Amino acid sequence: MTPSIVPNFGSESTDRKLAIICSKGNLDMAYPGLILANAALGEGVETMLFFTFWGFDMITKSRMNDLQFSPAGNTAMHLPGHNMHIPQSMMPAPGMTAVATHMLKKQIADLDVPEVPDFLDQIVAAGGHLWACRMSADMNKLEMNDLRDDVEGIISASDFIEMTEGAQLLFI
Amino acid sequence: MPVIRIAEKPVNVNEEGFMTQYDEWNEEIAKELAAQIEIPLTEEHWKIIKFLREDFKVQGETATSRRVQTVGGVPVKEQFALFPKKPAKKMAYIAGLPKPKGCV
Numbered sequence: 001m002t003p004s005i006v007p008n009f010g011s012e013s014t015d016r017k018l019a020i021i022c023s024k025g026n027l028d029m030a031y032p033g034l035i036l037a038n039a040a041l042g043e044g045v046e047t048m049l050f051f052t053f054w055g056f057d058m059i060t061k062s063r064m065n066d067l068q069f070s071p072a073g074n075t076a077m078h079l080p081g082h083n084m085h086i087p088q089s090m091m092p093a094p095g096m097t098a099v100a101t102h103m104l105k106k107q108i109a110d111l112d113v114p115e116v117p118d119f120l121d122q123i124v125a126a127g128g129h130l131w132a133c134r135m136s137a138d139m140n141k142l143e144m145n146d147l148r149d150d151v152e153g154i155i156s157a158s159d160f161i162e163m164t165e166g167a168q169l170l171f172i
Numbered sequence: 173m174p175v176i177r178i179a180e181k182p183v184n185v186n187e188e189g190f191m192t193q194y195d196e197w198n199e200e201i202a203k204e205l206a207a208q209i210e211i212p213l214t215e216e217h218w219k220i221i222k223f224l225r226e227d228f229k230v231q232g233e234t235a236t237s238r239r240v241q242t243v244g245g246v247p248v249k250e251q252f253a254l255f256p257k258k259p260a261k262k263m264a265y266i267a268g269l270p271k272p273k274g275c276v
Contacts, residue, residue: 004176005189006208007265009258035275042237044257112238113276122238125249 010044017046017167019160024172025054027069027104027116033172034119041126048167049123050160051151052133055172056140059132059148064117069104070097080107117148124150131155179204190265194228197268206266217254217266220246224267234264236274 018040022033033049040047057063071077072091078084080103090096105115114122124130132147132154144154155163173192175182179200184192191197202221206213213221223244227235237260241248248259255262260272 004178004208005174005185005187007189007261009209009262014257038276042258042260111276112236112242112274114238119276122241122248125247126237126252 014044015166016044017048017164019048019050019164019167019169021050021052021160021169021171022055022058023053025057025063025067027067027101029172030055030058030067030116031108031113031119033170034116034123035113036170037123037128038119038126041123041128046127046167047123048129048131048160048164050131050133052136052157056133056136056142058116058120059130059151060140060142060146061148062146064120064148065115067116068097068101071100072096120148120150131160133157133160186270190270191268192270194268197225201268202266205268209262209265211255211262211266213266214254216246216250220244220251220254220263221267224263224269228267228269233274234267234269234272236260236272236276238274238276 018037020033020037022030024030037047037049051059057067070091071086072088075085075088077086079086108115113119120130130148130151132151134154134156137143137154144151173184173186175184177183179198181196181201183196183201186192203213206217211217220240223240223246224235227239227243235244237248237251240246240251240263251259251263264271
């Protein structure tokens with residue numbers, strides 16, 4: 001018989017930090033940052049997200065429920081479960097974005113992965129921090145009350161770089 | 173795979189120490205596993221552990237944190253308070269189940 005084996009869950013206080021910059025507002029590109037943030041928090045890593053440019057839509061109350069997915073310009077896109085591609089020339093057809101968005105949302109829901117606003121709720125519940133980009137807010141004429149209530153502030157890029165000192169960084 | 177002694181019983185575990193045989197688990201073992209990772213078990217902890225055990229029996233895989241919230245009814249925030257830092261893995265460990273496979 002082997003002596004006791006106890007998993008190493010790491011020490012209670014890890015100084016590992018992760019900063020994720022979310023710069024895209026397409027539905028498909030909203031998810032990578034959220035999935036990685038959620039995974040990092042589940043591993044006890046302090047995680048900060050910075051929403052900038054189109055990524056601002058993920059935290060803007062009037063936009064966050066309406067992110068879309070367009071297959072136009074995405075040559076990797078194929079039909080689920082098939083290797084068949086639709087020609088790029090057909091992608092701008094009317095209704096194509098709505099159909100593709102609907103299909104992607106269904107595929108995500110089938111995996112029990114939440115919609116973007118719910119996912120951010122979960123990330124904040126797990127201890128994640130949300131920050132909004134000053135320049136994006138100014139460009140879009142948005143203020144704190146236009147954003148999710150759990151956004152901690154609208155800050156400059158240099159503020160974010162300063163507060164994430166020592167963190168690993170992902171730009172999405 | 174190693175066999176170790178937990179709560180006076182031989183128990184099959186993987187190389188990390190997670191139990192590999194669903195039926196070898198009992199509440200005494202859970203208490204000892206929890207003590208080893210310094211988690212004092214309260215009623216709230218037991219509620220999650222029992223949910224994970226029942227859910228695994230039906231689903232054949234370990235519930236993720238998300239599922240413990242949506243199906244088990246324990247919010248993610250509470251899971252982090254009860255099983256600090258790495259709730260999904262710690263809950264699975266004490267419940268004698270494999271680490272959850274799902275990403276979310």
